[in-house]
Amino acid sequence: MSQDVSIIIPAKNEFASLCLLLPALRKNHPGAEIIVVSDGSTDDTEKVCVTHNVVLLKHPYSMGNGAAVKSGARAAHGKILVFMDADGQHNPEDIPRLLSKLQEGYDMVVGARHSNSQASLGRSYANKIYNWLASWMVGQKIDDLTSGFRAVHADKFRQFLYLLPNGFSYPTTITMSFFRAGFTVTYVPIFAGRREGKSHVRIVHDGVRFLLIIFKVGTLYAPLKFFFPISLGFFFTGLFYYLYTFISYRHFTNMSALLFITSVLVFLIGLVSEQITVLNYKDSEK
Numbered sequence: 001m002s003q004d005v006s007i008i009i010p011a012k013n014e015f016a017s018l019c020l021l022l023p024a025l026r027k028n029h030p031g032a033e034i035i036v037v038s039d040g041s042t043d044d045t046e047k048v049c050v051t052h053n054v055v056l057l058k059h060p061y062s063m064g065n066g067a068a069v070k071s072g073a074r075a076a077h078g079k080i081l082v083f084m085d086a087d088g089q090h091n092p093e094d095i096p097r098l099l100s101k102l103q104e105g106y107d108m109v110v111g112a113r114h115s116n117s118q119a120s121l122g123r124s125y126a127n128k129i130y131n132w133l134a135s136w137m138v139g140q141k142i143d144d145l146t147s148g149f150r151a152v153h154a155d156k157f158r159q160f161l162y163l164l165p166n167g168f169s170y171p172t173t174i175t176m177s178f179f180r181a182g183f184t185v186t187y188v189p190i191f192a193g194r195r196e197g198k199s200h201v202r203i204v205h206d207g208v209r210f211l212l213i214i215f216k217v218g219t220l221y222a223p224l225k226f227f228f229p230i231s232l233g234f235f236f237t238g239l240f241y242y243l244y245t246f247i248s249y250r251h252f253t254n255m256s257a258l259l260f261i262t263s264v265l266v267f268l269i270g271l272v273s274e275q276i277t278v279l280n281y282k283d284s285e286k
Contacts, residue, residue, distance in 0.1 A: 004080055005029070005031070005080045005081075005082060005099070006032065006154070007025060007032050008072035008081055008083050009083075009084055009086045010068030010069055010083075010086065011041060011068070012040060012041055013045070014043075015043040015044045015047075015048055017086055018049070018086055021086065021088060022036075022048060023052060024092045029095060032082075033078050035055040035056075036049050036054055036057070036086070037071050038056060038057065038058045039062050039064065039068040040059050040060065041058075046058070057071050057072065064165075064167045064168070065148075065166075065167065065170065066164050066165045069083060069164065070161050070164055073157055073158060073161060076154060078154060079154050079155070080099065080102065080154060081154045081157055082095055082098065082150070083149065083150050091191070094111060098111060098149075098188055101186055101188055102153070105184070106186045107152065107153055107183035107184045107185065108152040108156070108184070109151045109152070109185075110147050110171075110186070110188070111144070111147055111149035111150060111187075111188055112144035112147060112188065113147055113191070114189060114192070127145070130145045130213055131143065131145050133217055133218075134176065137176075137225060138176075138179045142187075143187040146169075152174075156178070156183055160173070163220075173216065176217055176220040177220060177281070180220060180221050180222075180281050219273055219277070222274070223273030223274045223276075224271060227269055227273065228267065231264075231267040231270065232263070233263075234259050234262045234263035234266060235259070237259050238255075238258075241253070241256050
C-alpha cells in the first residue's frame with residue numbers, strides 16, 4: 001500500500017481489539033501511516049500503540065468519536081484517508097477494495113454493512129429509515145448512511161471539518177456534505193463482525209440523538225425539500241379543519257388560524273435554512 005494512505009482509528013478503551021487489529025494492519029498494509037486517536041482512554045491503549053509502532057494521538061478526556069476523527073484527519077500526512085472503528089467490526093482486508101474504487105475516480109468510498117452484520121433489530125430498522133430518507137433527499141441510492149468505514153481524498157474531507165459534530169453522527173454529516181458539494185460517493189458491500197468489548201452507545205441517550213440525524217439529513221442537504229412537505233401538512237390540516245368548522249359552526253376558529261400561521265413559519269424557516277446551507281458550501285471545490 002502506498003505511503004500516501006493514512007489509516008485513522010478513533011478509540012476509547014479498545015485495548016483488547018487493538019491488540020488484534022494493529023498487527024493485522026501492519027501485516028496487510030505495511031506502507032500505510034496508522035494513526036490511533038485515543039479519546040480519553042483509561043486502559044492500555046497507549047501501550048499497544050507503542051508496541052506496534054503506530055502514531056498515537058491522545059485526548060485528555062473523552063470528546064467524542066467525531067472529535068477523534070477530526071484530530072486524526074488534521075494530523076494525517078497521507079493524501080488518502082481511511083477511517084475504521086477500533087472495536088474489531090471492520091476487516092483490514094476490505095481496505096484495498098475501498099481504495100480500488102477510489103482509484104476509479106470517486107471522491108469517497110464507504111463500506112456498506114451487510115444486512116446480517118452485527119446490529120440490534122432496532123438499530124437495523126433505524127438505519128433503513130436513515131438510508132431511505134437520505135436517498136430521497138439526494139435522489140440517489142444510499143446503502144449505509146452511518147457507516148464509519150470509509151476511504152476519502154484528504155483535501156476534500158478537510159473542507160468539511162468545521163461542519164462535523166464531535167459525536168457519533170459524523171458519518172451522516174460528511175456523507176451529506178459530499179453530496180451537497182457535488183462530490184462523488186459510492187458504496188462497497190462489507191460484513192461488519194461482532195465488536196470486541198463494550199459498546200459506547202447508550203440506548204436511550206443515543207437513541208434520541210440518532211433520531212436527530214433524520215433532521216440533520218434534511219438540513220445538511222436540502223432544507224426546503226425537508227421543510228416544505230411539513231409546511232404543506234400544516235396548511236392542508238388547517239384548511240380541512242377550517243372547512244369542517246365553517247360547515248359545522250359557520251365561523252373561522254383560532255385553531256385554523258394557528259395551523260395556517262405555523263405553515264407559513266415552517267416554510268420561512270425552510271427558506272432561511274436553504275440560504276444558510278448554500279453559505280456552508282460556497283467555498284467547496286466543484
